[in-house]
Amino acid sequence: MNNNKQTLAIDKLATLPLDHNWYQKLAFNFEIIQSYLDKLDTVELEVDSLKNKFGDMSEKLNIYETNMQAIVNILAKYDVPIQIVNGKVVEIEEGE
Template structure:
């Protein structure tokens, strides 16, 4: 079975989503091929839980940074999961 993406996850949501979908496809193929036992599935679940926790921590950290910078009138915000400059053209 091909190795799963674990520590090499990208920083943007769309890429992470693709990597996680790829992991689920590999897991499903392993299950269908009868090559995955319960211990392996439990290991995959633990890795997935850690990835989700890491993602939540990263999102919270980015939000905290944006909040701090906003207090100092830095024109940024999080829009659709991305940090964006909120200044208008010509300002």
């Protein structure tokens, strides 16, 4: 966002005469507000995009972990000495 602080003319509403200059200042207020609303819309779109990406990655990780566990379970049925430790498939000693 813009680091330049812009003040709104509304703060001086009680002391301003209602002439053309006042209406120009009021219109400028809406220009200031609109620029920030536009930036907010952009930020919201970026946040939504990141949420979607995170959801996709989370789902893929879930599938990967489920598949890895299924492989370990199948191999364990055939007495292959492996297990998952800290997210990695490792060979274990017989009897562990």
